Amino acid sequence: MSVYTQLTDEQFAAFCQSFGVSFARAIPITQGIKNSNWFIQTTDDNDGDYSYVFTLFEERPPSDIEKMAVILNQLNGTLPVAAPLARIDAGTDSDADDKRYVIHYDDKAITVVPCLAGAHPEQTTQAMCHKMGASLAVLHASLQELQPAEKYGVALYPWAEVRDREIRFMPSDEAKLMGDIWQSYTDLPLETLPKGLCHLDMFADNTLWNLEEGNEKLTGLLDFTEVSVDHYVMDIAITINDFCTTWGGAEEGETVNFDRHKMAAFLQGYESKRTLNEDEKRALPIMLAKAAVIFWLLRLNVIHYNRTEGRTGDNIMVKNPDLMKRLAAYHWTHVEKAQDTVYVLEHARYKDDNKDNDVEDFKLIGVFATEQQAQATIEQLKSKSGFKDYPNGFHINAYPLGKINWAEGFSAD
Structure with a gap:
C-alpha cells in the first residue's frame, strides 16, 4: 500500500530484530491507500526474494491491530492467511503478552507477517x-x-x-x-x-x-x-x-x-x-x-x-x-x-385449508411496495382469529406497474 511514514534502515533493522527477523532491505509497496507497507528482504534471502511484509498502520490504533492479530490466528490453518509474527522481546508479564504481536511507534502499530505465495489477479473468472x-x-x-x-x-x-x-x-x-x-x-x-x-x-x-x-x-x-x-x-x-x-x-x-x-x-x-x-x-x-x-x-x-x-x-x-x-x-x-413492482397480498379461505378445494371466502389484504412488507404482514396476521385456522390461504402476487396483467378476453359462461 502507499508509503506515508518514512523509516531508516536502522529503524527497520531494530523493529525486525524484535520479531526475530534479520533485516537486509525494505522495498516500498505502493499499491493501496491506507497504510505504509514494505517487503522485507532478510539476510538469508536471495537477491529479489522477500520473506516478510512489514506494515505500519497509519490510522487504526494499536489496540485494533492487536485484535486483528487474534483474528488472523483464529483463521490460521483454516484459510490461507498471514498471521503476525510473535515478538521475541515481549517478556512474560500479562500486559506485554497481550501485545506480543505488535510494536508501538509514534502511537502507531507495526506488525511483521510472512509473505504468502501467489499474485493479485488482474481479472477474475x-x-x-x-x-x-x-x-x-x-x-x-x-x-x-x-x-x-x-x-x-x-x-x-x-x-x-x-x-x-x-x-x-x-x-x-x-x-x-x-x-x-x-x-x-x-x-x-x-x-x-x-x-x-x-x-x-x-x-x-x-x-x-x-x-x-x-x-x-x-x-x-x-x-x-x-x-x-x-x-x-x-x-x-x-x-x-x-x-x-x-x-x-x-x-x-x-x-x-x-x-x-x-x-x-x-x-x-x-x-x-x-x-x-x-x-x-x-x-x-x-x-x-x-x-x-x-x-x-x-x-x-x-x-x-x-x-x-x-x-x-x-x-x-x-x-x-x-x-x-x-x-x-x-x-x-x-x-x-x-x-416498479407492487406486491398484492391476498387470503383465500379454502375448504379444509386445502388449496385444491373450492374457495369459500376471499380477502384482499393490501398492496405493498416490497415483498418484505407483504411477508411481514403475513407474520402479523397469521396468529389472528380466523387466519390462524387457514394458514395456507395467504399468497403474494407481484404486478409490474403500468402494464396490463391480463391482455386477453374471457368467456362469460
Whole structure:
C-alpha cells in the first residue's frame, strides 16, 4: 500500500530484530491507500526474494491491530492467511503478552507477517468467484467462535459523517443517488439479517492466487484491519462488487462492467458453505448499491485526508471515486426496476385449508411496495382469529406497474 511514514534502515533493522527477523532491505509497496507497507528482504534471502511484509498502520490504533492479530490466528490453518509474527522481546508479564504481536511507534502499530505465495489477479473468472464465495463463508463461520464478537471487531467507520460532509459539494444528481440508496438501506429489515465478524474489504487486490489457467488456487487473504461486526450480506456485497466487476484502465476510459454470471457463481460458492436466508437474498440488491456508496465515500475521504494532512509524492496512490459512483448507479438501476413492482397480498379461505378445494371466502389484504412488507404482514396476521385456522390461504402476487396483467378476453359462461 502507499508509503506515508518514512523509516531508516536502522529503524527497520531494530523493529525486525524484535520479531526475530534479520533485516537486509525494505522495498516500498505502493499499491493501496491506507497504510505504509514494505517487503522485507532478510539476510538469508536471495537477491529479489522477500520473506516478510512489514506494515505500519497509519490510522487504526494499536489496540485494533492487536485484535486483528487474534483474528488472523483464529483463521490460521483454516484459510490461507498471514498471521503476525510473535515478538521475541515481549517478556512474560500479562500486559506485554497481550501485545506480543505488535510494536508501538509514534502511537502507531507495526506488525511483521510472512509473505504468502501467489499474485493479485488482474481479472477474475467464474471459478475464482465461486472459490472466493466459499472462502468468505468459511471466514464468517470460523470467526463465530470468537465471542462476544464485539470484543474482536473494530468500530465501524462513521460513514454517515463523511456522507454529510461530501454530499454538500456534490452535483444534485449525485447527492440524490447517494441519498436514495442510503434511505433504501435504512428501510431494510436489518434486524432480521444475520451479523458477525466480517472482513469488509475483500477486494481482489487483498487476495493472492496461483493463477495457473484453469486451475486457479486461492493462496492468500490479506488486510484484516477493517474486520468489524456487520451484516454478513454486506460483506458479501462488498466482495462481489470487486470480484464480479471488470474495471477498465485509463486507456479503456475507466469502464465499469459488472458480470452477473460471476455474481451467481460467487453466491453458489458461498451457499455451498452457508445458506443465505430469504431476507438476506431480498436485501442483497440494495446492499450491493450501499457497498458501492461506502467505497465511493472511502475514496473521497482519502482525498480529503491527504489534502488536510498535506500528503503528496509518488508513493501516494489515490483510487478514482467515480468508478464506485458508477457502480452504485448501476446497482441502483436494478433496485429501481424492482421497485416498479407492487406486491398484492391476498387470503383465500379454502375448504379444509386445502388449496385444491373450492374457495369459500376471499380477502384482499393490501398492496405493498416490497415483498418484505407483504411477508411481514403475513407474520402479523397469521396468529389472528380466523387466519390462524387457514394458514395456507395467504399468497403474494407481484404486478409490474403500468402494464396490463391480463391482455386477453374471457368467456362469460
